[in-house]
Amino acid sequence: MKYGSMILLGVCLGALARLFSLRVDYRQYPGYPRGYLVHLTLGFIAASLGGLVVPALLQANYIAVTFLGAAAQQFRGIRTMERQFLLEIEDTELVPRGDAYIENIAKIFEARNYLAMITAFLSTLGYYLAITFTIPFIYAIGIGIFLGGGLGYILHAVMKEETVGDIGEVKIVDLDFSGPNNSNIKVEDVVVMNVGLNESLKKWQESGIGIVIEPTNDNARATLANTGQRQAIIHDTVTQLGVKLDVGVQDYTPLARLNLDNGKVCIIIIPIEPDPACIKKAVENTPVLEASRRKPLESGPGKIAAD
Incomplete structure (x- = not known):
């Protein structure tokens, strides 16, 4: 496959970005293992979408890029899903989270899928630019990892909440x-x-x-x-x-x-x-x-x- 290495790099880095931002803490949400499976699967899908953008543009397949709009709609659906789930179990809490806390959690899960998508996109873009300038394959991989992983880390730090x-x-x-x-x-x-x-x-x-x-x-x-x-x-x-x-x-x-x-x-x-x-x-x-x-x-x- 002509763009196989590029896509694989983007998907791997995007999925890793979602994995690193996913953790079970004292709130026990998302739950393990079912919550992990749901969010890692969605993260993989987001990374796949981000990794396909550059190859689609290179093939002048501009219609294919419009799937990003559909992806954004699906990620908003994730936010709705999380909100609905937490609202349904709110009555079981001795001390409820409250609507504001639930909305905050739902927004975070939506944003982290965009993080996976952006990381994958920039990784493939960095790899492509390196190959274009005839940089050796191994260095091209390193440039893709540096660009996608570096910006993914920066975005994750920017998204860190105040306490x-x-x-x-x-x-x-x-x-x-x-x-x-x-x-x-x-x-x-x-x-x-x-x-x-x-x-x-x-x-x-x-x-x-x-x-x-x-x-x-x-x-x-x-x-x-x-x-x-x-x-x-x-x-x-x-x-x-x-x-x-x-x-x-x-x-x-x-x-x-x-x-x-x-x-x-x-x-x-x-x-x-x-x-x-x-x-x-x-x-x-x-x-x-x-x-x-x-x-x-x-x-x-x-x-x-x-x-």
Whole structure:
């Protein structure tokens, strides 16, 4: 096959780019092995499409290149599929992810298929340019790997998410109690919950932990104020450290409230693993959701108001 080496190089590098961006972490999503199989197969298809672009252009088969439009439509379908799946299992979570977190995950899976396609395309392009200038075969392979793999790595780094630790300072604090029978649970003067049952109140007094996230600037303050971002923080913390909660036991539900005066986020939780250092790290590692990110300081009025 005339373009066999070129296509094989692109497909291999594109598929590897998708493999390296696919991992099972504490969220256990995508699941192993079924989730791996689905996403690796889709990544291979994306890499194959990217690897065929240059040969199709060289053959002046411009109609064949239009399949990229169909591919883009299919990748948007992946986003829809992921969103639908996560929404269907949302009711099984003791502490839900929230719609914003689900949409963020769905977008990531769509984008990673484009990453595989672009890596494959640039690999074949680099190989073709090298061959055109009569560079030896082995060096042409190296140039294709360098161009496709290098840009794929750069794109992967660019796509890396910010975390809560990047936009806020996280502190672990003791809970305060006030009001009749000390039934108001407070974090730094912010009343987060009122508990009526003495048994539940005693549990909060014995095992409850407070978390305070202080935003670094007004951009961070607007981002952390988003309810979807706060729900994601609680979900990730619970996923990693557990929570003493069960269906129908509403009094132990972790909650987040906003300090309206300074923008701090105040969270209460009864974790299974009450290690303050681990809780702090779990909160800091929570991704900043794309749908939650706000930048008021980038606007004229916002910048003037912050001065």
